[in-house]
Amino acid sequence: MDALTRLPLVTVRGLRVAYDETTVLDGVDLDLHPGEMVALLGASGSGKSTLMRSLTGFAPITGGTARVAGHDVTNLRRGELRQLRAGVGQVFQQFNxxxxxxxxxxxxxxxxxxxxxxxxxxxxxxxxxxxxxxxxxxxxxxxxxxxxxxxxxxxxxxxxxxxxxxxxxPRVILADEPVASLDPKLADSVLELLRDIATRDGIPVLVSLHVLPLALRHTDRIIGLRHGEMLVSAPTGALDADKLSVLYDDEEAHDDDHRA
Known part of the structure; x- marks a missing residue:
């Protein structure tokens, strides 16, 4: 069965995250379906890590809705936060x-x-x-x-x-820059492993990346953020480096993120 025909395990609509007067995310929509791996792209400061943190209650949701593995993150009942986090596997850049x-x-x-x-x-x-x-x-x-x-x-x-x-x-895996400190060959092997988990176990994987060729090689869909707003949401096969250049502020950042 195609992943997108199965009910999503993560559903985000109009998500907003703000700290005092600073808005970090505004109007983000996201679905994660069983069996798919989705790339989260954007320059530094675009809100990628904040989006991941909001899905487990570590960043304050100030607008919109978010449901993760059956939990309403915007309206968690007492004691439910631990259950939510137990159902979300997290992989970090620094391994932890x-x-x-x-x-x-x-x-x-x-x-x-x-x-x-x-x-x-x-x-x-x-x-x-x-x-x-x-x-x-x-x-x-x-x-x-x-x-x-x-x-x-x-x-x-x-x-x-x-x-x-x-x-x-876990019912969902969030991988925040999991290959940023690895060389290209190792990065490919780690992303292949995450893709196998998504496909074989039916666990949706949301992975934030800096290198465009890795996203284009290893993921099913791409979500792109710029200054906290979602500018890209499309199947990976419909995108290329030129179409994704809208996510980056200047040519230098654009060039850096194209390097494999």
Whole structure:
């Protein structure tokens, strides 16, 4: 079944985020459907990270509506914020691993989103350890399970972070500049992994990127922001670098974001 024929797991309409007198996002619409990977593009300061943060309640929604994995983010009931965040896997540019802990333990911390910190004190159940090893095998680094996270390369650490996100059994994955610190070959491999997760597991992935060729190679749709407003929303196949140049303020920024 085509992804766009399935009900979206994220629905955003007229989203506005403002801090005092400063409007960061204004009038953003977004749908994320099971099975698709969507790129979020825009120059620095366009509002990409704020949009992702708003979907998990870390940025204040001051207008419009947002529903994420069954939760109304604009009107969360008491205790619902934890449930929302447990259902959203997050992958970051800086990996956010615990360097001294083993790769396996870092992946196991993904269970804490739903079970709470007591598990870290009492140990992890055998079924969790089995699943963590299966996920490490899936991302290609099961042989590093006992190694401290700090000993891994950047690409390997990002794979650990992805396995940790999957450990949550998320309904949605938000990846904020996940390949910004990786070389082009590693960037391609990480995005291929995220695309496989979206396709095979039916988990929609929203990934913010700076490099246009990566977005054009690896995603199904592209959302483009400029100064907090959505200027582009289209299937990737209908876009190219020239059509996306509207997102960037000047030719220098445009050129930088075209580099693979």
């Amino acid at each position: 691993l615990i360097p001294r802990l083993s790769v396996l333990t870092n992946v196991l911390t993904g269970t804490l989103h739903s079970a709470g910190p007591i598990n870290l004190v009492g140990g992890f159940r055998s079924e969790h350890r089995k699943r963590a090893m299966e996920l490490l095998d899936r991302v290609g680094i099961a042989h590093k399970a006992k190694d401290p996270a700090r000993s891994l390369s950047g690409g390997q650490q990002q794979r650990v972070a992805i396995a940790r996100a999957l450990m949550q059994q």
